[in-house]
Amino acid sequence: MPKECPMKSMRYVVMSFGCALFWATTGIFIRGIHGIAGIDIVWLRFFFCSLFSVFYLKKFIAAVSREIIIFPSLLMSGYYICATLSFMYIPIAIATLLVSLSPAVPIVFNICRYRTVRIHEIVSFGLIGGGITLFLWSGNGHSGGVGTHFLIGLILALSSACIRGVFSILIWEKGAKGHAIEGSLINTGTFVYGLILTTPHMVVAYHASMLTYQNMTAAVLLAFVSTYLPTSLNTKASLKVSPFVHQAVGMATPILAGIMAWLALGEKMSGQEITGCCVVLFGLALVLRTRPAQKKAMAKSG
Template sequence: MNRNALLAAGVTSLMWGLTGIFVRLLPSLPALTVTAGRLLIALLVVVPVLGLLRSSRRSFRSALRHPAAYVLALLLAGYYLLATAAFQMAPVAEVALLLSTPPLFVPAFRRVRGDIPGRAEIAGAVLAVAGISLVLVPGISFAGAAPLRHLIGNVLALGAAGLTALYAYRYRILAERGCAPDIIGVSLLTFASGSAILVLMVGLAPGPAGLDTLNGTSVLVFLGLGVLSTAIPTIGFAVASKRLPAVVTATISLFIPLFAGIFAFLILGERLSPLFIPGGMLVLGGIAMILRQGRDGANDWSREKR
């Protein structure tokens, strides 16, 4: 097994585990502003680096001519937006766990196409749903703004995971037809089109963008979010997914909630609810069953970029 690719996958999981920390360390900015800045910074970092590679330039030009690539890019941009809002509203560890559930959605999409999931996949889905229920229980309260905000954040995280799963599902269909755009090209298109659209939305939004609240420290945090938790993981995961078996990259990504929980405790002082640990074990165990049952499902999910 390629050790450099394995190291890249590990670093990717570590960097993605920091995403929620960076989001929470920022001042109270709208999720739209944070996401626009994140994608714009990633674009400014990734384009010069990958622009030196002829293959990357070729894949980006190919994506620009591929209509489906724009749909995929919009799905990923939507994921970034929902995930950012979720991190602002709910505990980091919970959001990271729920963002790791795209494999749970893939069997449902396959069922729509008439592809009946296996028993192990169904059992894994049942376990994961039971775990998600345990994780969401503490936030199910409509008495007061804080519990409701907590619950909405978790729901947004599940919505972000659903967009990622839909992206993977659509990419697989295109791959089966032999017309899937290169993953690097789609990532670059996501940064370019996503940042352009979101910056425009920030400019047109009626409320303040909140950029006047940024200081030297928060600018560094913003750079960390765009570089460490977006640009570097995108490159690292692309390297890992091309050189490692899909099941390996997908399984390594399951460590992201663990890293996120540790960082949230050490940096933010967040403590997990009593039900989070058993719920998290059920979720990750169920997802592992789904990934083990079908390597295609692992391949779908491993194309996601947090």
């Protein structure tokens, strides 16, 4: 495989950043939805995203039995469900921190499968994780003890981090081996499977007061800006950017969300939060400066 052009490679890194940026808008739009349970907000995301994907449905149905469609799609459906529900059980800061740990998955994968320890990945992951902890954590971040609800939220948040990391590795490895991957079909499958999985609860919990103009406007924006766009970019970037780099760039999501809340909702940032942002940016700079070899190396070792 020929060496990838640096400018072309950077274009896909920008996609990774765009993915993080769009995912960071999630909290802003969820703030505009009232009187709806978390799982039903997920259903609305899947429902509207399925409508946005209507032009791919015929092709998706024809290819629905292909393994490269089913498993990655179910992974991303599970990610959205687990990540959203985790916020119902544990404080937002803790859930956000745990969900952002997805770069640990490629690190462990490389150690277990390729017997490769990349020190720069571990150092940069530690820096970014430390910066996010500094940004999110406060002395009263969790004071309710470790009960059943907390453990459920912990499992859900860590599961979403693992799922996102596994998805990136799967797409990256399949692409390295020359498999034809149609991102639009995987994305459509994500929304359709998610819709099917969450519909039973929506049927039971439905009430007309949910269908207000404000709720539906916020839900459409949540679906398109915070779900459809980042899901599309996530699949494209996963094909071209190594799993660790893609997930490390994705760790910027909580920082971007904090900045957006500052600009859009007037939630001012403290000195500790600003310091955390700087540490995260330094860690990301280290990631992008020492990006590992491209797919050629992985294809040879596969």
